[in-house]
Amino acid sequence: MKFLVDKFFVMKALLVILILVMMILSFSFTRSVNNSYKEYYFTSLKSFKLQLTSLRNSIAGINISSERDIESVRRQIETARIKLKNVDFWLRYFEPNAYRRINGPLPVEWENEVFEKFEPSYRREGAGLSLAEISLDISPINKDSLDGLIVKSQAAINVFEADSITGQLNSYNHFFLANRLFLLNLATIYTTGFECPDSANIIPELKLMLQGTKEIYDHFNQSFHSMPVTDEYMEIYEKAMLFVNSQPVCFSSFDQFTFIRDYINPLFALNQQFINEYDVTSVNFNDYTLNNNIKSIFDKSLYTPQNIKGVYSLVEDEKTLGQIRHIGKLLFYDPILSGNNMRSCASCHKPTEYFTDTAVRTALQFDGNHKLPRNTPTLINSIYNHLLMLDGKHVSLQDQGIDVITSPSEMNSNEKELLQKVMSCREYEEAFKAFLKLTPEEKKITLNHIVSAITYYDGSFSRFYSPFDNAMNKGSFVSDEVKKGFNLFMSRAKCGTCHFVPNFNGVKPPFIGSEFEVLGAPEDSSFKTLSADKGRYMINKAPQTLHAFRTGSIRNAKYTGPYMHNGVFKNLEDVIEFYDVGGGQGKKIQVDNQTLAGDSLKLNPVEKKELLAFIYSLNEDIIFEDPPAVLPTSDNRLLNDRKVGGQY
Amino acid sequence: MKSYFRITVILICVIFYIRCTSHNKMEYNLPEPMSAETRAIYMERLEKGKTLYKINCSACHGIFTKGRDSIPNFTKDQIDNYRSAVLMARDKKNHAVATKMSPQQLDYIIMFLSLRKHTE
Numbered sequence: 149m150k151f152l153v154d155k156f157f158v159m160k161a162l163l164v165i166l167i168l169v170m171m172i173l174s175f176s177f178t179r180s181v182n183n184s185y186k187e188y189y190f191t192s193l194k195s196f197k198l199q200l201t202s203l204r205n206s207i208a209g210i211n212i213s214s215e216r217d218i219e220s221v222r223r224q225i226e227t228a229r230i231k232l233k234n235v236d237f238w239l240r241y242f243e244p245n246a247y248r249r250i251n252g253p254l255p256v257e258w259e260n261e262v263f264e265k266f267e268p269s270y271r272r273e274g275a276g277l278s279l280a281e282i283s284l285d286i287s288p289i290n291k292d293s294l295d296g297l298i299v300k301s302q303a304a305i306n307v308f309e310a311d312s313i314t315g316q317l318n319s320y321n322h323f324f325l326a327n328r329l330f331l332l333n334l335a336t337i338y339t340t341g342f343e344c345p346d347s348a349n350i351i352p353e354l355k356l357m358l359q360g361t362k363e364i365y366d367h368f369n370q371s372f373h374s375m376p377v378t379d380e381y382m383e384i385y386e387k388a389m390l391f392v393n394s395q396p397v398c399f400s401s402f403d404q405f406t407f408i409r410d411y412i413n414p415l416f417a418l419n420q421q422f423i424n425e426y427d428v429t430s431v432n433f434n435d436y437t438l439n440n441n442i443k444s445i446f447d448k449s450l451y452t453p454q455n456i457k458g459v460y461s462l463v464e465d466e467k468t469l470g471q472i473r474h475i476g477k478l479l480f481y482d483p484i485l486s487g488n489n490m491r492s493c494a495s496c497h498k499p500t501e502y503f504t505d506t507a508v509r510t511a512l513q514f515d516g517n518h519k520l521p522r523n524t525p526t527l528i529n530s531i532y533n534h535l536l537m538l539d540g541k542h543v544s545l546q547d548q549g550i551d552v553i554t555s556p557s558e559m560n561s562n563e564k565e566l567l568q569k570v571m572s573c574r575e576y577e578e579a580f581k582a583f584l585k586l587t588p589e590e591k592k593i594t595l596n597h598i599v600s601a602i603t604y605y606d607g608s609f610s611r612f613y614s615p616f617d618n619a620m621n622k623g624s625f626v627s628d629e630v631k632k633g634f635n636l637f638m639s640r641a642k643c644g645t646c647h648f649v650p651n652f653n654g655v656k657p658p659f660i661g662s663e664f665e666v667l668g669a670p671e672d673s674s675f676k677t678l679s680a681d682k683g684r685y686m687i688n689k690a691p692q693t694l695h696a697f698r699t700g701s702i703r704n705a706k707y708t709g710p711y712m713h714n715g716v717f718k719n720l721e722d723v724i725e726f727y728d729v730g731g732g733q734g735k736k737i738q739v740d741n742q743t744l745a746g747d748s749l750k751l752n753p754v755e756k757k758e759l760l761a762f763i764y765s766l767n768e769d770i771i772f773e774d775p776p777a778v779l780p781t782s783d784n785r786l787l788n789d790r791k792v793g794g795q796y
Numbered sequence: 797m798k799s800y801f802r803i804t805v806i807l808i809c810v811i812f813y814i815r816c817t818s819h820n821k822m823e824y825n826l827p828e829p830m831s832a833e834t835r836a837i838y839m840e841r842l843e844k845g846k847t848l849y850k851i852n853c854s855a856c857h858g859i860f861t862k863g864r865d866s867i868p869n870f871t872k873d874q875i876d877n878y879r880s881a882v883l884m885a886r887d888k889k890n891h892a893v894a895t896k897m898s899p900q901q902l903d904y905i906i907m908f909l910s911l912r913k914h915t916e
Contacts, residue, residue, distance in 0.1 A: 461898040462852070544899070588851060589844040589904065 185371035186317045188364065189238060196231040197305055203228050204298050212289045221294075225281050226349065232277065233353055234360035235308075240333070241326035241434055242313045244658075249304035250276040253343045254743075256692050258684075261660045262452075262534050263436055265543040269688045275300035278343045316431070320375040323368055324422045325435050327377075330361065331416045332657035335408045335445050340644040341399065347640075350399040351392070358389045375426045381418045384411060400640035405631040408445070408649070409620050417443040434658040446620040446650045448611065451659035453531040456607030458546040458600025459587050468586065469604070475579045476605030479598060482779050483794035484569050485553055487514070487560035489787060492794040493552075493602065496524045500772055502707045503527035503606060509715030514560045516796055521681055523715035526708045527606045528770065529701045532651045535662045538697045538713045539684050545607065549599040563595045569787060570598060575780035609770060614703065616765040617650075626765055633762025636755055642745070643727070643759075646699050652766065654699025664696040668732015668739035669712040673722075675735045679714050692741055703766045720763060724756050824911045838911075845908025848901055852893050869914040879906055 203224040210217045232239075232251060239247045248257075252274020260269050280297045283289065307313070316322040338354055341347050362385065365377045388411035395402050422428070423440050437451040444450075455461060460472055479485060480499070483492045496511040497503040504526040505511055510519045522538055530536065535543060542548040553559045553566070571577045571593070580593045587597070616634070619626040638644040646665055648656040654663035664684045671677045684693040697713045711717040717726065732739040733746030751759070775792055782788055824842055826835065849867070858867035870878075879902075894902060 455898045458898060461901060462893075462896055464896070589847040589901070 182371045185364075185367045186314070188367040189235075189314070189317055192231075192234045192360075193305070193308060196228070196235055197302070199224075199228045199231045200298055200302055200305070204295060204302075207291065207295045207298065210289075210291060212291060218284055218289070222281065222284055225277055225284075229277050229344075229349070229353060230356050233357040234363070236357060237326055237330050237361050237364055239308055241322070241329045241432065242316070243307050244434065245272060246304040246307040248272055248274045248276075250301045251278055251343055252276055253278060255279060256690075258664075258688055258690055258693060259661050260535060260540070260543075261433070263433060263660070265534060269690075271690070273300075275304075277301070278345055281345045320368075320372045320426065321428050321430070322432070323372075324419060324426065324428045325430055325432065328416070328419050328423065328438065329434060329658055331412055331419060332445065335412045335416075336644070336649045336657055339399065339402065339404055339407070340638050341642070342645045347399055348397075351395065351397045351402055355389075355392055358385075358392060362386075362389070375422075377422070378418070381415065381422075384414055384418070387411065388415070400636065402635065402639065403631075404635045404638040409623070413445050413620060416445050433660070437659045444621050446613075446617045448532075448613070448650075450650060451532075451655070453610070454533070454536070454545045454607070456531060456545060456603045458544075458603055459590060459594075459596050460583070460600055460604065463586050471579065472583065472601050473605050473608065475576065475583075476601035476603070477773070478575075478776055478779060479570075479602050480605055481775055481793045483790050484573070484779070484782075484787060485559060485561055485566060485598070486794070487562075487565075489569075489790050490795040491559055493606070494775070494793040495796060497527050497606070499606075499609075499775065502704055502770075503609065504708050506707070506709055509710050512796060513557045515557075518557075520557065522713050523710060525700065526704065527609070528708075528768070529610045529651060529653070529703050531607050531610045532653060532655065532701065533662050533698065534655065534660070535698060538700075539687050540662060540664065540698050541687050545603040546596055546599045549602055550595055553595070553599070566595065566598070567593060569782070569784070572782045572784050572787065573780035574783075609772075612768040612770045614766045614768045616762070617768075619765075620650075627761065629758050629761040630765045631762075633758035633760070633765075636751075636759055637762055641727070641749055641751060641755070641759055643702075647702055651701050652703055653701035663699050664693065665699055665743045666694070666696045666739065666741050667712070667726075667744050668695070668735070668737050668742045669714065669716055669726075670732065670735065670737060671714070671716070673716060675737065678732055678737050678739055679712075679716070681713060683713065694741060695739070696741075696743070702763055704768055704770075705763050706767055720760060721756070724751075724759055728756070823913060825913055826911065841904055842908050842911060844901075845904035845906075848897075848905050849908055852897075853905065856890075866915070867909075867912070870909055872910070875906065875909050878909075
């Protein structure tokens with residue numbers, strides 16, 4: 149009996165101890181987990197949602213003929229924009245496609261992102277605040293479509309309450325990656341009016357956004373003590389806020405140059421350091437191309453460029469790579485790659501003229517009589533495009549090279565003949581037999597081996613920097629004229645809304661897609677008709693892509709004329725003039741889907757000179773190489789009188 | 797007696813030959829119907845994927861021995877996971893080799909793993 153009581157007593161004691169332990173454990177857990185950060189997300193999101201509801205009420209009650217009613221809706225939109233700025237940090241990173249329906253710049257965009265570039269373009273619908281604000285200026289105002297834009301935003305917000313997204317808020321990982329995107333956007337689109345139709349609001353909204361994001365930082369630091377945004381970072385960030393407050397509110401007088409060089413770029417460097425030190429991992433495709441190991445936005449390795457090695461991707465030995473590059477250079481100059489042994493890559497992409505042809509509007513066709521429809525693009529920095537050719541036809545440099553070599557109007561060759569001719573030269577034969585061993589998955593030498601050697605050679609000329617880069621990276625001197633030119637470029641001249649920092653091409657953060665624009669470039673300098681070239685439409689038939697072309701880089705632009713897809717403008721002054729007047733529409737050409745605003749920028753001659761000075765500061769210090777003295781000798785004597793670089 | 801022996805040897809050889817060729821034929825789950833031309837392209841890519849896998853992946857994932865392989869039977873989810881991990885360069889420590897490959901080479905490997913018939 150006593151034994152039984154004892155047992156009962158022991159069990160009771162055990163139970164009490166267990167309850168005590170559990171109480172202590174649960175107490176310590178509630179103390180260590182601080183939900184301040186996550187709660188702040190929900191509070192900010194809710195506040196934005198409420199504002200959208202009151203915006204819709206305001207739209208429902210609008211009398212479209214009353215100026216006062218329209219103004220009150222406009223004010224509601226502006227309030228909503230400001231509330232959005234408090235959550236922009238998260239929304240844009242978590243789900244860019246849903247964000248596009250909250251504050252998209254265009255009703256329809258077609259996209260090919262890098263991880264889906266083998267697939268057809270995706271149609272992405274835009275809606276929300278920017279488009280609603282623009283539609284207030286188009287009379288008569290259509291109440292239903294205005295309301296529809298906001299209804300779509302309300303639906304899109306639900307995405308941001310899904311577990312898959314809110315779950316990420318429990319860890320610190322997403323924070324530093326979202327912050328990186330935020331900083332990159334500060335350097336590219338938040339100050340340019342990319343998605344802010346009323347330019348008077350750009351700087352005021354920027355101030356509020358910096359303030360709102362500081363709140364996010366503070367809440368983050370409360371919840372994640374061990375992975376903090378450091379004091380050093382916060383100090384620079386607060387200085388950036390002070391700097392913006394000290395600047396004029398007019399965005400065209402805002403000193404974008406100093407803002408990026410002295411504040412945003414150093415903050416970016418620190419954030420990169422956090423990503424590495426805290427071992428941050430990503431589950432978001434927004435981080436796909438971004439490099440964690442670089443310290444400046446103006447480092448050319450900011451995002452993964454095109455693969456220049458092609459089939460030789462797994463080769464790492466410097467000496468072997470040197471041999472591949474040497475053969476690539478010989479092939480680049482060798483007309484043996486063309487059907488008649490008279491044309492080489494260098495015929496149009498002249499390696500001493502920035503790998504383009506500055507003498508002609510468009511190059512000669514293979515037949516030697518007719519002209520090709522499009523201007524030869526420079527190969528320098530072409531590796532920073534995710535899609536190649538002016539219509540974005542190709543996804544890799546190697547595909548692009550093969551297309552030109554086999555195109556009947558360009559080099560008119562075919563794989564079988566070309567390989568036979570190349571292998572008839574002992575130097576090539578020995579080299580490619582050795583290279584074949586580097587690619588064990590390939591059974592025989594293919595056109596891809598040839599083209600990959602060429603892309604490895606010409607791709608290597610994209611590694612150089614310009615005085616502007618040096619000013620941003622190392623603080624070296626550039627003139628005030630250049631700084632003014634850059635500030636104009638990013639503001640009133642509206643160049644920066646399509647030519648994005650740091651490569652000044654159509655690749656914008658998060659650097660996963662290439663943009664196309666419709667400018668209304670004329671057929672010739674009489675400006676009578678629109679160029680007949682359908683552009684991107686040839687690849688993706690949609691009303692928005694008719695006459696659209698991939699945005700080129702303005703790096704080295706001084707030396708890469710003539711300009712536009714058809715080389716219609718001889719010098720940069722003409723190009724600036726064309727943009728100043730409002731593109732094709734400004735020249736009274738009928739362009740139905742122009743993506744460039746058709747009204748004049750009203751730039752004065754001094755401002756145009758400043759823009760040019762900035763563009764010239766992007767001339768890179770490229771080290772060009774002399775052409776090879778001789779080409780490899782062939783067994784076929786008939787092939788041995790071929791000229792280095794070809795005849796025409 | 798001798799002729800019996802000869803017949804047996806020949807029979808064994810024939811069986812062995814059929815087994816080997818049919819084994820090769822059945823190595824992949826190709827989508828049907830498929831033209832001979834497309835089939836040839838598929839097979840070429842799959843073989844490239846196999847070679848690349850053998851050289852770059854099998855040191856950790858499965859061993860190739862004569863005749864048979866012992867590649868793990870990855871599920872579709874696992875393959876999808878690998879694909880996105882590689883795409884996003886998420887796992888630089890363990891899969892560094894994948895970040896060096898060209899997109900085309902990665903595609904060959906993913907295709908090989910996706911269409912390869914699972915071993916029992």
